[in-house]
Amino acid sequence: MASLGELERTLMDRLWAAPGPVSATELQQQLADRGLALTTVHTVLSRLEQKGFLVHDERRPRRFTPRATREAHAAELMHEVLGQAGDRQAALARFVGSVDAEDAAMLRALLAGGDGAGSDAAGAR
Numbered sequence: 001m002a003s004l005g006e007l008e009r010t011l012m013d014r015l016w017a018a019p020g021p022v023s024a025t026e027l028q029q030q031l032a033d034r035g036l037a038l039t040t041v042h043t044v045l046s047r048l049e050q051k052g053f054l055v056h057d058e059r060r061p062r063r064f065t066p067r068a069t070r071e072a073h074a075a076e077l078m079h080e081v082l083g084q085a086g087d088r089q090a091a092l093a094r095f096v097g098s099v100d101a102e103d104a105a106m107l108r109a110l111l112a113g114g115d116g117a118g119s120d121a122a123g124a125r
Helices: 006-017 024-030 038-050 070-084 088-098 101-111
Strands: 054-056 063-066
Touching: 006 024, 006 038, 006 063, 006 070, 024 038, 038 054, 038 063, 070 088
Parallel strands: none
Antiparallel strands: 054 063
């Protein structure tokens, strides 16, 4: 999966938080404090679409929607990184050893087939 640059991540955060499709103009207005030109927002949206993060409708103006949830994206990144590890067991052991007690309990519940204390993580894969 392609990685996200800082501005791409900012736009994706807005799109993931939106209740539905969002136009470039709406995104530009939401980020007015950054002084982004509309053409810049369009360019970044086009790149995100090329990378497979977004789809757009055929209305005018076009409205953009993420292809996957934030959680699905995070899970895909974890799979990608784990796939690049030379020693998967060592990478997993280091990760599991570094999580706090709450996350460890959630992992145990998920591995046992539970819901992870109400988490979306089980459905993100």
